[in-house]
Amino acid sequence: MSLELSFILIMSCSTLSNALLHPSSVSHDVSRTRYYLTTNELWFNQTLDHYSHYDHRKFRQRYYEFMDYFRAPDGPIFMIICGEGPCSGIVNDYINVLAKRFEAGVVSLEHRYYGKSSPFNSLATENLKYLSSKQALLDLAAFRRYYQESLNVKLNISNGGNENPWFFFGISYSGALSAWFRLKFPHLTCGSLASSAVVRAVYEFSEFDKQIGESAGQECKAALQETNKHLELGLKVDRKAVKSLFNATELDVDADFLYLTADAAVMAFQYGNPDKLCVPLVGAKKNGSDLVETYSKYVREYCMRLWGLRVRAYNRKHLRNTVVTADSAYRLWWFQSCTELGYFQVAPRNDSVRSQQINTEFHLDLCKSIFGKGVYPKIDATNFYYGGDRLNATKIIFTNGSQDPWRHASKQNSSHELPSYMMKCHNCGHGTDIKGCPQSPMVIEGKSNSCSLVDDVNKVRQQMVQHIDLWLSECRRSTRTSI
Ligand SMILES: *[C@@H]1O[C@H](CO)[C@@H](O)[C@H](O)[C@H]1NC(C)=O
Ligand SMILES: *[C@@H]1O[C@H](CO)[C@@H](O)[C@H](O)[C@H]1NC(C)=O
Ligand SMILES: *[C@@H]1O[C@H](CO)[C@@H](O)[C@H](O)[C@H]1NC(C)=O
Ligand SMILES: *[C@@H]1O[C@H](CO)[C@@H](O)[C@H](O)[C@H]1NC(C)=O
Ligand SMILES: *[C@@H]1O[C@H](CO)[C@@H](O)[C@H](O)[C@H]1NC(C)=O
Numbered sequence: 001m002s003l004e005l006s007f008i009l010i011m012s013c014s015t016l017s018n019a020l021l022h023p024s025s026v027s028h029d030v031s032r033t034r035y036y037l038t039t040n041e042l043w044f045n046q047t048l049d050h051y052s053h054y055d056h057r058k059f060r061q062r063y064y065e066f067m068d069y070f071r072a073p074d075g076p077i078f079m080i081i082c083g084e085g086p087c088s089g090i091v092n093d094y095i096n097v098l099a100k101r102f103e104a105g106v107v108s109l110e111h112r113y114y115g116k117s118s119p120f121n122s123l124a125t126e127n128l129k130y131l132s133s134k135q136a137l138l139d140l141a142a143f144r145r146y147y148q149e150s151l152n153v154k155l156n157i158s159n160g161g162n163e164n165p166w167f168f169f170g171i172s173y174s175g176a177l178s179a180w181f182r183l184k185f186p187h188l189t190c191g192s193l194a195s196s197a198v199v200r201a202v203y204e205f206s207e208f209d210k211q212i213g214e215s216a217g218q219e220c221k222a223a224l225q226e227t228n229k230h231l232e233l234g235l236k237v238d239r240k241a242v243k244s245l246f247n248a249t250e251l252d253v254d255a256d257f258l259y260l261t262a263d264a265a266v267m268a269f270q271y272g273n274p275d276k277l278c279v280p281l282v283g284a285k286k287n288g289s290d291l292v293e294t295y296s297k298y299v300r301e302y303c304m305r306l307w308g309l310r311v312r313a314y315n316r317k318h319l320r321n322t323v324v325t326a327d328s329a330y331r332l333w334w335f336q337s338c339t340e341l342g343y344f345q346v347a348p349r350n351d352s353v354r355s356q357q358i359n360t361e362f363h364l365d366l367c368k369s370i371f372g373k374g375v376y377p378k379i380d381a382t383n384f385y386y387g388g389d390r391l392n393a394t395k396i397i398f399t400n401g402s403q404d405p406w407r408h409a410s411k412q413n414s415s416h417e418l419p420s421y422m423m424k425c426h427n428c429g430h431g432t433d434i435k436g437c438p439q440s441p442m443v444i445e446g447k448s449n450s451c452s453l454v455d456d457v458n459k460v461r462q463q464m465v466q467h468i469d470l471w472l473s474e475c476r477r478s479t480r481t482s483i
């Protein structure tokens, strides 16, 4: 499953995205609030290859700014890092509440290659060689300098080292970038929030499926496992009929189809709506209704219609051939997965929810099918470079949702300088601290019940505010003196 979804595109669970609901699918109460704070595109000339001494090419990188709350001249600047998807604006989520409270200006930079920030018209494999987290971190550093300098010009401050205090934010992959930015460039941010941050690259990520089983609970896990058996059997008997139940006849490779159906189950837990899946499935098992049919209804209505899950994202032919920049996020995320990050969501040997066919060979074969021979993830190099979950940095807040399968790639330990918080609740999924109620709720609740407050989320948010407050004030002492 993927993480950042703009509202048009929801990445599959295999990529990691903090999915956002399409505004029209959000309940009445919520759609009245503004979904985006701004969608006004701005552009920055970014260096294509930060590591070459000879290559001076640039590309246009998209960004946004929202200055309504900014306290000139010395208010903080909040940098929202966009991750593995198009960045269509600054979303009205909990960071907006924080920005108001701290009188911060907010900026957000689209990740290189995604959305409108692609350096190339063709995303053929050879053109993807500048797509990496390391290049992305230097993008952030270069953009930060540019923005600070232009802010000083706007504020009529001569550039003699005057700086606003900056704070970085990210969720999931961009949460990892947020932590890594503080690790590598501690002089460029006062601190970082790393929500559900996947800081540990993982080759065989079987804990992911295990967490799905745990989040589902015994009864629902058993129903899911039985559904999967029926699916595998059904493929042997009449593969076309089974696939058409899921509107997925375009998937020629059976394992691709099984990956789609595995990811669809993940969505309920990753985004904190377990009941949407477990209530009908356990119900069907109890009264003897067809499990596959019940499951397919969940996939079509919840995953596809509501969240925008797309069958094409699992179609390796499509992934190989989407070399034009529109609709390319899945291909791009798979490239990052297949080269530096992994997170291959393989079935655990015992008691797996997903099909045993979703194993390491499946993932390596997928990488080869999409990008050609020789593309292989260098997980160790990534973890050597950043430290994995033992990264040695200061002033980073880690947050995890108890039901989120991605939390197993996040930071394990809490300490004074690297506090790590777990939000424990039935609905605590990926990025719940930032994306959860009452801002842009990932929890789909009934109309009458607009947004239940979750104590555990609020507790973590309070801790977040305290740390940001402290770290900004420590930082301010050493930066801009007010004029
Ligand atoms: C970016 O580069 C283009 C072409 O060289 C130039 O016209 C434009 O002014 C530059 N933009 C900024 C913000 O520097
Ligand atoms: C900066 O200086 C310009 C020209 O001197 C002036 O028009 C503008 O209002 C000033 N801006 C601020 C924020 O003081
Ligand atoms: C099935 O797929 C087709 C084309 O891919 C799409 O037009 C249609 O809306 C889909 N139906 C459902 C129920 O998702
Ligand atoms: C069985 O339970 C499911 C899920 O609760 C329900 O949708 C379905 O109508 C029930 N079928 C029968 C035959 O009772
Ligand atoms: C496999 O999973 C089952 C069900 O959770 C458990 O009872 C059993 O002990 C596990 N076996 C091994 C070898 O871990």
Ligand SMILES: *[C@@H]1O[C@H](CO)[C@@H](O)[C@H](O)[C@H]1NC(C)=O
Pocket (backbone or CB within 6 Å): 392, 393
């Ligand atoms: C982290 O780095 C600091 C110095 O920068 C060092 O004192 C400390 O021992 C390191 N911690 C670990 C666990 O390596």
Ligand SMILES: *[C@@H]1O[C@H](CO)[C@@H](O)[C@H](O)[C@H]1NC(C)=O
Pocket (backbone or CB within 6 Å): 389, 390, 412, 413
């Ligand atoms: C993290 O915490 C666990 C249990 O609290 C401990 O066993 C482990 O050694 C710690 N890891 C690091 C890197 O400090």
Ligand SMILES: CC(=O)N[C@H]1CO[C@H](CO)[C@@H](O)[C@@H]1O
Pocket (backbone or CB within 6 Å): 400, 407, 408, 409, 410, 411, 412, 413, 414, 420, 421, 422
């Ligand atoms: C502080 C905290 O609870 N951190 C959790 C984050 O996720 C890891 C992986 O599941 C847990 O082991 C940690 O306890």
